[in-house]
Amino acid sequence: MPAAWDEVTLRTWPRGTENIFALRDLEMYDAEGKRLSAASSSWVVLDYGTRRVQRPDKALSHLNTTFPDARALTRNAAKIPAVPADNQQITRLTAAPGDIDVNLHVNNARYIEWVTDSYDPQFLSSHTPYAIDVNYLSEGHYGDNIAIIKAEEGGSERSCFHSVIREEDNVELCRIRIKWKEGIL
Numbered sequence: 648m649p650a651a652w653d654e655v656t657l658r659t660w661p662r663g664t665e666n667i668f669a670l671r672d673l674e675m676y677d678a679e680g681k682r683l684s685a686a687s688s689s690w691v692v693l694d695y696g697t698r699r700v701q702r703p704d705k706a707l708s709h710l711n712t713t714f715p716d717a718r719a720l721t722r723n724a725a726k727i728p729a730v731p732a733d734n735q736q737i738t739r740l741t742a743a744p745g746d747i748d749v750n751l752h753v754n755n756a757r758y759i760e761w762v763t764d765s766y767d768p769q770f771l772s773s774h775t776p777y778a779i780d781v782n783y784l785s786e787g788h789y790g791d792n793i794a795i796i797k798a799e800e801g802g803s804e805r806s807c808f809h810s811v812i813r814e815e816d817n818v819e820l821c822r823i824r825i826k827w828k829e830g831i832l
Contacts, residue, residue: 648683648684649677649683653677653678654677654678655675655676655677655678655683656675656676657673657674657675657676658673658674658675658676659671659672659673659674660672660715660717662687662715662717662718664703664704665689665723667691667700667702667703668689668690668691668703668723669689669690669691669692669703670687670688670689670690670723671687671688671690672685672686672687672688672717672718672719672720673685673686673687673688673719674686674719685719685720686719686720687718687719687720687722687723687724688724689723689724690703691703724780724781724782725780726782727780727781727782727808727822727823727824728808728822729808729810729822730796730797730798730808730809730810730822731798731800731808732798733798734798734799735796735797735798736765736796736797736798737794737795737796737797738761738764738765738794738795738797739792739793739794739795739814740761740792740793740795741790741791741792741793742757742787742788742789742790742791742793743789744789746787746789747788747789751788751789752786752787752788753786753787753788753791753820755781755783758781758783758787758811758820758821758823759779759781759823761793761795761811762795762797762809762811762823762825763776763825765795765797765809772831773829773830773831774805774827774828774829774830774831775827775828775830775831776825776826776827776828777826777827777828778824778825778826779823779824779825779826780823780824781821781822781823782821782822782823783820783821784818784819784820784821784822785813785818785819785820785821786820787811787813787820791813791814791815792813792814792815793811793812793813793814793820794811794812794814795809795810795811795812796809796810796811796812797809805826805827805828805829806824806825806826806827807824807825807827808822808823808824809822809823809824809825810822811823
């Protein structure tokens with residue numbers, strides 16, 4: 648992975664639609680043109696005023712009429728299963744002003760930060776995530792009391808499921824699955 652101040656190039660493009668999702672891909676390259684990472688994302692389009700789901704093929708048709716055939720990954724973003732009930736660990740926090748974006752919800756990157764912050768620093772200093780899947784399910788807001796529930800999945804490659812819950816109404820805000828490799832890249 649790049650070090651601080653290394654030059655990288657990000658490439659992103661819309662990849663069309665599938666059912667209720669607008670698809671978008673992303674790749675990151677180093678200064679020599681070597682691909683460092685790739686991502687695929689599936690977005691639900693909402694009408695900002697009514698909060699109703701919009702058909703992406705109609706809502707976005709004025710932006711793009713053709714889409715590239717290129718794919719960053721061989722699969723679309725995956726649906727993450729519920730956190731297993733066995734051996735759950737819970738971390739609690741409150742959504743702070745720095746967690747909030749311009750739309751007054753919790754910024755989507757914060758959920759990943761909250762989850763990784765729930766790990767022991769010794770684990771983080773000896774492991775690297777090599778795959779992260781995220782399903783955003785509902786909006787978090789400033790002041791929400793949050794419970795991060797984590798359960799490990801067995802196997803030789805360490806894998807953990809996470810659920811981010813708003814405690815006031817028990818609404819699941821997102822699910823995150825992280826696969827870890829031992830060692831630091």
